[in-house]
Structures are given as structure tokens and as C-alpha cells.
Amino acid sequence: MRQKNLKVTAGILIIVAAVFYLIVAGFSTANAAYYLKVSEAINGSVDPGKHYRIEGKIDVTTATFDGKSNPVVLKFQIYDENSPDKRLIVIYNDVKPDNFQEATGAVVEGKFNKDGTFQADNLNLKCPSKYEQADQSQQEGAVTKFLRSLGLKR
Incomplete structure (x- = not known):
């Protein structure tokens, strides 16, 4: 027992x-990763040894992709919507996501290089919602037409 x-x-x-x-x-x-906006990362003192998560809008016009180098290199700039003049160069050593050109923003995770560029280990894209109506001139759906005919929707 x-x-x-x-x-x-x-x-x-x-x-x-x-x-x-x-x-x-x-x-x-x-x-742990410090979460910052682009302007906070540029204005603040960042430590190259720490891991950061930075959110910003993507400037796809500045994007370059070198698929022949080893490792492959995707280089682009992100910026804050409120201060588009403050930009951060992001280097991502992986394949370019298929929906990169349609992306409206990104959240990048990684560390700062000594030259001030950001070396991203992870890239999460923000894409426009497929459920939002892009243009008011689009045709109404059948349910909306039905509700209008009943006088329930203006």
C-alpha cells in the first residue's frame, strides 16, 4: 500500500x-517580438539584436525580385499611411508570394541589419477583401433588388 x-x-x-x-x-x-509601425521603427532607436514585427503599406513599384541568386531575394519598401515619406527597406530571402502585387500592406517579422534595412524572416500580406464592393456602379444582387421591390431597402 x-x-x-x-x-x-x-x-x-x-x-x-x-x-x-x-x-x-x-x-x-x-x-517575443516588438510590434511597431514603420514611422516608430525609423524614429525610435532599434536594437539590431532584437526581433521586431513591423506593419506598413507596400510600395510595389519599388519591389525587386532576384530568383536566380542563392538565396532568392525579394526587396521592397514599406511605409506608414500617415507618413508615406518615411520608408523602410525590407529584404526577404524567400519566394515572392503570388498575391504580392495585389497586397495593400504587410506585417514583416525579423531583425534590423546594421545598414538600417530590415531582414524579414516572415512576411504576412494584407490583401483587399474580396467581400467589399469595389465600385458602387456594380450590379445589385438579387436579394438587394428583391428588398428594394418590397420597400425594405433604399
């Missing part, structure tokens, strides 16, 4: 230790 209690106690201690380890690892700052 005493040996059975010892096994149960040891099992509970192992489970408690594992849960404690997962909690401590979850709060670790090793994977």
Missing part, C-alpha cells in the same frame, strides 16, 4: 513539474 502511494505521489509531482515548465516556457521572452 505504501509503495502504491509513493507511485501516485511521484506521478503527481511529475505532472506538476511539467505544467510549471510549460507555464514558464510560455512566458519566456525569447520568442
